[in-house]
Each structure stands twice: as C-alpha cells, then as structure tokens.
Amino acid sequence: IDVYLAKSLADKLYLFQYPVRPAAMTYDDVTHLSAKIKPKQQKVEVEMAIDSMSPNYCRSKGEQIALNVDGTTTEESNTYSTKLMDKQTFSSIQATTNTSRYAAAVFRKGELHLTPLHGILQLRPSFSYLDKADSKHREREAANEGGDSSPDEAEEDVKQITVRFSRPESEQARQRRVQSYEFLQKKHAEEPWDSRSEHERQYLFCQFTGMAENTELVKSPSEYLAMLMPPPVEDEVAKAVCPSNVLSMAQLRNLPLGDQVRTLMKNVKVMPFANLMSFLSPGTDSTAVLRCIQQVAMLVQGNWVIKSDVLYPKDSCSPHSGVPAEMLCRGRDYVMWKFTQERWVERKAVAAVVKLPPEDVKDFMEQMSVTRINRGWEFLLPHDGEFIKKHPDVAQRQHMLWMGIQAKLEKVFKLSKEDMMPKKQTPQPGSVVVSGEQLVTMAREKVHENYSVLERELQQRHRAQSRDSGVVRVKQEPLSDGEEPMDTSSSAGHNGAVNGLHSGDSSWNSVNGHCPPRAHTAPTQELRDFVSSIFRKHFVLTLSELKRLFNLHLASLPPGHSLFSGISDRLLQETVLDSKCKQILVPFPPQSSAAADEQKVFALWEMGDSFDQHRQILLEIFIKNYRVRRNLIQAKLTQEFGDNVIKTDLDRLLKECCVSHGGMWYLKGTVQS
Helix, strand or coil: CEEEECCCCCCCCEEEECCCCCCCCCCCCCCEEEEEEECCCCEEEEEEECCCCCCCCCHHHHHHHHHHHHCCCCCCCCCCCCCCCCEEEEEEEECCCCCCCCEEEEEECCEEEEEECCEEEEEEECCHHHHHHHHHHHHHHHHHHHHHCCHHHHHHCCCCCCCCCCCCCCHHHHHHHHCCHHHHHHHHHHCCCCHHHHHHHHHHCCCCCCHHHCHHHCCCHHHHHHHHCCCCCCCCCCCCCCCCCCCCHHHHCCCCHHHHHHHHHHHHCEECHHHHHHHCCCCCCHHHHHHHHHHHEEEECCEEEECHHHHCCCCCECCCCCCEHHHHHHHHHHHHHHHHHCCEECHHHHHHHHCCCHHHHHHHHHHHEEEECCCEEEECCCCCHHHHHHCHHHHHHHHHHHHHHHHHHHHHHCCCHHHHCCCCCCCCCCCCCCCHHHHHHHHHHHHHHHHHHHHHHHHHHHHHHHHHHCCCCCCCCCCCCCCCCCCCCCCCCHHHHHHCCCCCHHHHCECCCCCCCCCCCCCCHHHHHHHHHHHHHHCEEEHHHHHHHHHHHHHCCCCCCHHHHCCEHHHHHHHHHCCCEEEECCCCCCCCCCCCCCCCEEEECCCCCCCHHHHHHHHHHHHHCCCECHHHHHHHHHHHHHHHCCHHHHHHHHHHHEEEECCEEEECCCCCC
16 A cells, blocks of 8 residues: 655644544534634634434523523623523643644545644533633622612712614514525535535645655665664663562663672572673673672672672561561571581571571572472572682682671571581482482583593594595586685685685584585585575575575475485585575675674575676675675666666665665675674
C-alpha cells in the first residue's frame, strides 16, 4: 500500500472526541447551532440542539432548568428563549499535548493518505447555565435584602425605561418573515453540510502523489529502523537507580565501577571472581575490580561473599525479628568465618553460639550455603583454588583480615581455642557424599584425559601412514585471469595470511568435525550445488559465515550423506573459487579484532545477469577500501556507465553486497561493532 503525506490541513486539523452516548441517542441527527474556536488556546465551545420531542427527554426537568436559569422574565439575553432547555454547550480540554504521533488517515483506491493532527480535544458538557442560575438567585436575594434602604438611595437607582407591547404575529407577517433572507440564511446554516464538506474533504488527500514531493516517507531501511528505535540518550545528571531485587544491565553499566561491584554483590551475595568479570563491561581492568571487590566482600574458599556491614548498614535492623544491625553483623561474620574453616556447618551449633532468632540464622545460612541431607549446610560454591593460585597476594591479605575477625569473634562470643579449631570432617561409614559440582569436574578431567590419549594415538597413526605412502603433493590449479596466486608460505605478509589459502594444519581443519583425507579430494556435485546456491542468495560471505551455513546445511541432511565424508576448509574454499566466485582482499585496519576466518571474504563474481559489471566494480572498490561512502560508489558507477545508473539499481546493488553502519558502507560480514 502506497502511503502519502497530505499537508493541506496539517496546521488546521483537529480531532473532537464527544462523550459516549447510548445507542438510541446518537450524534447523527444532532444539530450544531454554533461553535467558538480559539486556536491559540486550543479551546472550542460547541452548542448543540436537544430534541425535546425525544422519548428520552424529561420535559418537566427541562422547564425547571430553564426557569432556574432565566427566571420568569422574557428577554433577548435569556439562555433558553423557548422556556425549555433545548440546547447544550460542550467545552473542550486537550487530550494530549504531543500530537506528533497521531494522524487522520483516508484510504482510497489502494492509497493511504495521512494528515498530521494539530490537536486532539475532548468535548465535555459545560454547566455554565448553573452558574448563571446561581448568580440570578444571588441577585434576587440581594434585591430582597435591599428593601430596607432609604428613599434617597432608592431614588438614585431609578432609571427611565421604555415599555413596548408586541402585537400577535399575523399569518401574513409570519410568511413574509419565513421568506426573508435572514431566515433562509439561518435555515441554510442549520442544514447538514453538503458540497462544502465534500470540498473540505478533498484536502485530506495528498495533492502531489509523485515520490519527489513525498521525501519525508522515503527512507532507507537503516534510517527507518533508527526512527522506530532511536538510540538511547544518556542522562549525565540523573544516575541510574537499580532496584534491590532486579538488575538492569543497561543501568548497571552506567554506574561507576565501585557501585557496579557493590550492586552485583548485594544482589548475588556469593560469586566467583570470574563470574563477576563476566557481568562487567568488556575490557574492564581486573586490578581495579579487585580493589573494589575487597571493599565490599570477603574471600571464602576462593569465592567472594558480601560483607555483613554492607548487607546490614548501621542503624538498620532485621526484617524478621527487628534485631539491630550490629548483632546481625557479628552473627553473620561468625557463619562466614566457619565456612573459611570447614566445608559443612551445622545450623544448631551456629545458633548456640550467636544466640540470634532462628529465622535470622536461617537467613545467614541460605545466603551462602545449601542444606545437605545428614550433612548439614554445605558452602554454596566449589572451592576456587585457581583464583588463589593466580592472586596469592589478595589471598594472603584476606587471610590476615580473617585472623583479625577471628580474634574479635573470640572476645565477643567468649569462645575457647578448641571451639575455634576446625573439626575433622569424615564421611559416614558406608557412604560418600559428592556434590554435583565435583561430579562435573571429575567428568571433565576424565574426558580431557581420554581425549589426550586418543589424540596421541591418531598422530602416531598419521606418522605411520605418511612413512608408508610418502609425501603427498597437492596439485596447484591455475587461478582466474588477472588474479595473483595465493601465498601459501609461512612467511606471507598480512594480506596473504588473512586472505590466502595456507597449507598449514589450520587450513586442513574439517568444517564438519571429521578428519579430511590425506590426498587432494575433488569437490562433489552436492558441494558445488550448495556453494552455488548459497552465493546466489547472499552474494558476499566470509569464510566463517560460509562454514556456519554449511554446518546448518549438514544438520538438515539425513545420516550417511556423501557430504559427511569430511570437507576441509581448503576444499570448501577451492569449491567457492571454482563456482564463479572470487576472493576479495579487503584491507582490514591493523587494529581489527576479526578472526582469520572472518577476514577471508568471498564474493560472487559472475552470475550471468546484467548486474555483473556493476557488482565487479563495487567489489574492486572494496579491494582498495575497507569502508566507503555511498556517493563514492555512485560516482564510480556513473564514471563507468554514465547517467544510466538509477537510484533503484544502486539500492539493489548495495542491498546485495553491503551493509550500512554509521553512515559508511561495508562488505557484508566485515563491519566491526
């Protein structure tokens, strides 16, 4: 559906929202008597007639309201000249201050025409006639109270008036009045809109339907996506506030490093250092994190546990029992210290020492341990000996801190030396308790051990086969005209190492995980068909992306298919070059973080259509440039083909081979975030 933007009524179009009425009292037959519009204040007053003959109309109530408002006098200024409430006034308020997201739409002949709304007004009944009735009532009361005034004051208020008596209107006079111009104009104003409304309706359609006049709606996919999802605006003044039970990673990474570590530890309570680093922004200095973590946590069995005084600040209390924070910190420190000495802790023994309510002791235990049947409470995480080996200075400093805490706990809880000695934990006879983490570790070690043995056997078998069959020479096939041969030596330069095909071990790695054959294997027809179809669909692929697509293709094949025989990276690349494709030596920047397979770029060189020459010129541009601007590509194509290059052709070419990022164009798969 083509969408057009109509601007004729852009600054004049208002949406009126009337109150909801019953189905039997629609607005279709209501006569609009008058309307007062104040555009600057975006305020409108609409006067509508009330059908006094309707069965829903209470005539006695209407007469009573008219009597209260106008009294018994008959004046031209009366609100209800018929002595009956036969009209109602609606006044408006703004439904919203920002109407930029709203438009009125008209659909005609397969085209959608949009007109922006200048305002949205909600019409509500106005009860100003009640104010008028109150003022009349106050005037009557004031007149009654003024009866006690002196004659002199009364004489000053006397004014001369002219009294006229109206004669009954004859039938001839009434006919003359009906045929008068003013009467006809009034009747015409009361009639429903006809030709004028149809004329005004035409302004809801765009007057120019050409694409040149509707540039507001012509956007590239990236620009349209940016309009739908604008980048977040960082507010430097207002800092992100993370809830106590929910963490937003976007808000978390806006905090200073110390606050990030504190917030994470308060939410998680116990965490290995490696997990903590994974939550922080990539590239965060581990030394700085170590300084921050030691301010809010203590080292227990190689893992970090939040400090008690951070979890229970001063002047706070227990949410369960109301115990002061000082006593909670002492009891929790004792539990943490017990876990530095032993793997398992009994809750009854802890409760007997700290003398705190059971719910608080249970809360301490659940924060850093899990219960085991017939064993007590085991520390939540396995012992992280790797961290202790990697950071012995931190471990030693933490050990000294625990020595000081131990001395403090001895005085507070009046413990003897025997109570502070760790108990020898022996498994019960006939049963060995092994945690799930230990089982996983043992299984991994067994797998690594078996893998090493199998790998050594495979290498010995390959050496024996090489001695029996001699050296296998790989036939060097000629490349296409105008292309330099690939450097396969180990001393090749940057571009050769990135975009060339090497004869080392990494070049012979199997794509699907199987070992490739020793001799040169010709590509099968199935492999050629896959490569040809995938490049006709994607046009430009890196080796990494090609291997990913190939593995997905293998997963969809039935077991025993010929492609499962083992396809090496080299065979896959040679098949690509034999399928009318070419390797594009993209000059990646020296600081690029792309892997070797991500820097090997292949593109469809000949497809057999009219776009082959356009595509080749575009690819030659990227042999010399890592990224280019659109106008450079446009100028190069215009130089080669003249003015025959239209915008749609250029858009199609860029869509096939390139992606846009930050106003620049890159070959697919080469852009670095």
